[in-house]
Amino acid sequence: MSIEGVYVAGMGLACALGNDLASSLTALARGGVQPSPVAVSEGFRWPVFMLPTQDGSWAERLARTVRSVAAQAGEGAGGRSSPLFVASSSLDIGNMEHEVQDLRLGGDLQDFAGLVAGALGWQGPVFTISTACTSALNAVLAACDFIHSGEVDEALVIGAELGNRFTVAGFGAMQLLSPDSARPFGAGRNGLVLGEAVAALRLGSRAARWRIAGGSNVVDGRNPSGTEASALIAMCHGALSQSGLSPRDIDLVKVQAAGSPVNDAIEAQALKQVFDTLPPLVSLKSLLGHTLGASGAAELALLVACIEAGAWPSTGYAIDGELGIALSSQAPARLRNILLNVVGFGGGHASLVLEDCTA
Amino acid sequence: MNAGSSVAWRTVAHFSADPLPADWRDQLAHRLGRRPRRVGLWTELAMYGARCCLDAAGEDALPTGARLRVSSMRGAWGATHAGLAQLDAGALMPFTFMQGQPALMLAEVGRCLEWQGDAGFALCRDPQQLLQLSRIGAGSAGLLLGVVEEERNGEKPRSEWWRLVPA
Numbered sequence: 001m002s003i004e005g006v007y008v009a010g011m012g013l014a015c016a017l018g019n020d021l022a023s024s025l026t027a028l029a030r031g032g033v034q035p036s037p038v039a040v041s042e043g044f045r046w047p048v049f050m051l052p053t054q055d056g057s058w059a060e061r062l063a064r065t066v067r068s069v070a071a072q073a074g075e076g077a078g079g080r081s082s083p084l085f086v087a088s089s090s091l092d093i094g095n096m097e098h099e100v101q102d103l104r105l106g107g108d109l110q111d112f113a114g115l116v117a118g119a120l121g122w123q124g125p126v127f128t129i130s131t132a133c134t135s136a137l138n139a140v141l142a143a144c145d146f147i148h149s150g151e152v153d154e155a156l157v158i159g160a161e162l163g164n165r166f167t168v169a170g171f172g173a174m175q176l177l178s179p180d181s182a183r184p185f186g187a188g189r190n191g192l193v194l195g196e197a198v199a200a201l202r203l204g205s206r207a208a209r210w211r212i213a214g215g216s217n218v219v220d221g222r223n224p225s226g227t228e229a230s231a232l233i234a235m236c237h238g239a240l241s242q243s244g245l246s247p248r249d250i251d252l253v254k255v256q257a258a259g260s261p262v263n264d265a266i267e268a269q270a271l272k273q274v275f276d277t278l279p280p281l282v283s284l285k286s287l288l289g290h291t292l293g294a295s296g297a298a299e300l301a302l303l304v305a306c307i308e309a310g311a312w313p314s315t316g317y318a319i320d321g322e323l324g325i326a327l328s329s330q331a332p333a334r335l336r337n338i339l340l341n342v343v344g345f346g347g348g349h350a351s352l353v354l355e356d357c358t359a
Numbered sequence: 360m361n362a363g364s365s366v367a368w369r370t371v372a373h374f375s376a377d378p379l380p381a382d383w384r385d386q387l388a389h390r391l392g393r394r395p396r397r398v399g400l401w402t403e404l405a406m407y408g409a410r411c412c413l414d415a416a417g418e419d420a421l422p423t424g425a426r427l428r429v430s431s432m433r434g435a436w437g438a439t440h441a442g443l444a445q446l447d448a449g450a451l452m453p454f455t456f457m458q459g460q461p462a463l464m465l466a467e468v469g470r471c472l473e474w475q476g477d478a479g480f481a482l483c484r485d486p487q488q489l490l491q492l493s494r495i496g497a498g499s500a501g502l503l504l505g506v507v508e509e510e511r512n513g514e515k516p517r518s519e520w521w522r523l524v525p526a
Contacts, residue, residue, distance in 0.1 A: 040446070041449035093439075097443070097446075108433055110432060110482045110484060125485060125488045126484070127482065127483045127489075128482040128483070129479065129481050130461050130481075130482075131461065131479055132460060132461075133462075141496075142496075149496070151491075151495070166456075169446050169451075170457070173451040173456060174456070174457070216477075217477045217479065218475060218477065219427070219462075219465050219469050219477070220466070220469070220475045221465075221466030221470030224457075224463055224466045231475060346462025346465060346466045347462070347465075347466040347469070348462055348466075
């Protein structure tokens with residue numbers, strides 16, 4: 001998809017690091033936070049990066065957090081008749097866990113977006129985008145389509161992944177989770193750590209610092225629980241082509257790497273096939289966890305906040321030397337075009353090119 | 360070139376599995392040359408409808424540049440319900456968990472259409488808005504659009520598909 005003139009007008013984030021971007025940057029500067037153990041059944045606990053503790057029910061917590069991140073993004077300035085895209089993998093399954101069995105699944109898959117829209121008093125069309133880990137990036141691409149078509153001037157993307165035992169148990173049963181910590185591209189990495197996050201991206205046609213230059217979504221069903229090299233390469237080439245860029249124009253890659261022994265290695269090898277010389281790489285999942293359907297929006301918001309604040313998400317573990325890659329320990333000196341990659345469950349591979357128009 | 364909202368669209372093929380033939384799963388297995396494994400009923404319904412629609416359009420494979428878009432209000436209801444019950448019982452639930460994921464359905468539908476490309480799962484209470492979302496930004500190869508619903512509490516199953524291209 002080629003995008004002209006779609007800009008990030010505002011951002012908000014609530015994640016394990018903090019309830020907003022400022023507190024998240026403060027926690028990041030202190031070295032991050034530790035995941036909390038979540039019990040899924042007798043004797044089975046997995047670490048999860050949880051949002052700071054709040055009172056109230058699951059739905060009340062959702063509503064309060066959505067209102068907070070939307071306010072951080074500057075929502076409320078007249079955009080509520082524009083489209084709202086709610087991106088999530090787990091949707092409201094966490095809410096259902098508290099229901100008695102006979103009342104579960106009595107509604108439908110749009111109910112979660114209805115809760116989000118209700119929290120915001122949203123009047124415009126409300127869409128759910130649910131493509132597992134690529135949900136939020138696909139929501140951004142869909143919002144860009146609407147704005148680019150001239151149908152609307154603004155759209156709001158809410159990426160939301162709130163705590164539930166169902167998803168933790170499912171990933172655990174598939175032996176995808178680390179019992180201790182997330183170490184993307186790390187030596188001795190042993191799986192991913194899930195995370196809660198709610199992120200807001202307010203997109204618009206009015207010029208701003210950050211422009212979404214292009215993007216790509218490639219689904220390949222051959223490896224439904226992992227990264228497929230040919231799809232990742234096609235995704236990168238697609239995003240670059242749609243942005244009118246070549247690999248040498250990219251100054252930073254925000255990688256998918258979640259800490260999987262196999263998928264991280266496939267990603268590293270595929271990136272080497274896209275780039276003759278690898279640009280600096282950055283990873284955020286050791287700080288946020290893998291926030292699944294929210295990850296595209298959450299990681300975009302945190303990375304942009306880091307760049308704007310002059311902070312940098314460093315890792316505190318050794319990188320796997322056999323991968324032949326490194327994670328950047330500081331912001332690149334030249335930083336105009338950023339490739340943000342997300343790879344998901346179900347063979348989904350999505351990418352955005354973000355341009356700093358002031359660089 | 361992308362097809363904007365002002366572009367007219369042509370329906371190349373429309374398929375609705377109504378009524379669903381008693382032997383639809385055998386028909387799908389025969390058409391694919393294999394019986395789908397580890398996929399749930401919802402995904403199999405999607406695969407059946409998508410394959411039949413593409414056959415009706417006279418296409419062996421979905422063109423690379425086409426979009427695949429699927430919508431479903433109930434989703435993989437049975438697999439999710441079973442997974443939640445297994446969670447309550449403290450049981451492992453790898454297959455029912457996977458079967459409940461829309462992304463896994465997209466992957467399997469893409470695979471049965473011998474296709475790698477832009478697939479998405481989206482919902483909206485207004486069907487016209489959903490159609491518009493699917494069309495905006497789609498390229499000249501058009502899209503394959505499906506609505507797939509599992510049977511639930513007497514509500515009939517549905518697998519209805521359209522192969523659409525810019526006119």
